[in-house]
Amino acid sequence: AQSVTQLGSHVSVSEGALVLLRCNYSSSVPPYLFWYVQYPNQGLQLLLKYTSAATLVKGINGFEAEFKKSETSFHLTKPSAHMSDAAEYFCAVSESGANSKLTFGKGITLSVRP
């Protein structure tokens, strides 16, 4: 069975600092991996996805993530945080094939200090 671990529930960074949100996954087959972002009182929006092409994936708003099979990780980074990045971030995994279903991590809340 697939699973996702997002350690910690809250990360706080200063504006302009590096953002690093960690995600580790477990999957019995080659996975597809996703990061979603949720702004207050909104639904989830796809930030980026890994679907077995390039291991370094670039997403919206300057975010990127690197798939590392040896570490079973898919950490999300952004070189310079902006106040507008404050949100909740979810990592999710699915297994390839028809009728694949996403399994979500518990989410991490990112705060950005002025």
Added chain:
Amino acid sequence: DAGITQSPRHKVTETGTPVTLRCHQTENHRYMYWYRQDPGHGLRLIHYSYGVKDTDKGEVSDGYSVSRSKTEDFLLTLESATSSQTSVYFCATLSGADTGELFFGEGSRLTVL
């Protein structure tokens, strides 16, 4: 231009009353899902549908039922609401059939007193 519309967006009800949440999509997607979001639990799958009249259970289906009589509509029903069902409910459609990528609605906040 929203592809998914959820209604109602907010609802307060009392324990023991029935509640139905509606999800309407305009993208003609075959698969539709209902998730609930709770602090510390992330999103958990309640039920999903893989076509008209074809539904299946997710990991937290107890106390919930669903129906899908048309491609565009997916209903979630709480037959007798309990306080533990206070949550934010999200509908999603499968926008990436091979990868599992989902597109989400804006959510419905349900409070059961």
